[in-house]
Amino acid sequence: MNNDSSILMSLAPVSHDLGGFKVHRTLPHTLRTMVGPFIFFDQMGPARLTAGEGIDVRPHPHINLATVTYLFEGAIDHRDSLGTFQRIEPGAVNLMTAGRGISHSERSPADERSGGAVLDGIQTWTALPRSSEEQExxxxxxxxxxxxxxxxxxxxxxxxxGEAFGARSPVTQHSPTLYAAIDLAPGAAIEIEREADERAVYLLEGAATIDGIPLEPQNLVLLAPGHRPVLRSALGARLMLCGGAPMDGERHVWWNFVSSSRDRINEAKRAWKAGEFALPPDDHDEWIPIPDVPKTVSYP
Structure with a gap:
């Protein structure tokens, strides 16, 4: 906790070494499950794998959430059970709305592997409002x-x-959402708008301050509502800003499943074990089994 009025709290990450690269996860956290609709926040890399290697996330399921993938470097091939195939590259957005259920895989493209795949990006999940959790x-x-x-x-x-700083993104938002990537040159500063009820800043690299308070890299810093703090960098920095309106009630997280209902998560676990989820039509020979102890859980 920080006693300064601009900052509510700072969430330190749980870091996982996935063999060749690290993932830093700040949501869900023991102190906070969501910021606006954001219920999962992962920094992937930055990393360069050895020649011939790439990222291979086998098919796995989701329910009652939307995944948002945004890269700074590298590329990922997305395949899902709707039959989608889409390569995502830096600066673009992949938004996958799971709704009542979807499965997908994420792999390094073949042309990225020869010299060793590069991965640097952010993947987030946003919870869906109760009224649209089971949408198509x-x-x-x-x-x-x-x-x-x-x-x-x-x-x-x-x-x-979302809509902020005089601009509006064309990406679908299922509830009021704020999400931006910010680059600050040495000596630059920006005032963070207060329109979003819940906001957080994440320092990817470089050095920056909020109203003079230094930010820790890979920490998600929650801003106090109603304030317009100044984000400043003396040496240059790259950051993410996320948030939005509070969700309409508690959400539960277990592995890749998010829902307002624990029973719905238990049903999804049963369905994946039973093979009732469709798999991507061009990536269906292997999949990730249900873990005994998942790395992603809500608190408590």
């Missing part, structure tokens, strides 16, 4: 050149989701 699953890809860019005085802000 869907997928959308928004190319980098369709996302609004706000620039000026050493600032470059890519608005990934």
């Amino acid at each position: 699953p869907a997928f959308e890809h928004i190319a980098a050149d369709r996302l609004p860019v706000v620039e000026g005085d050493g600032i470059r802000l890519n608005l990934i989701m």
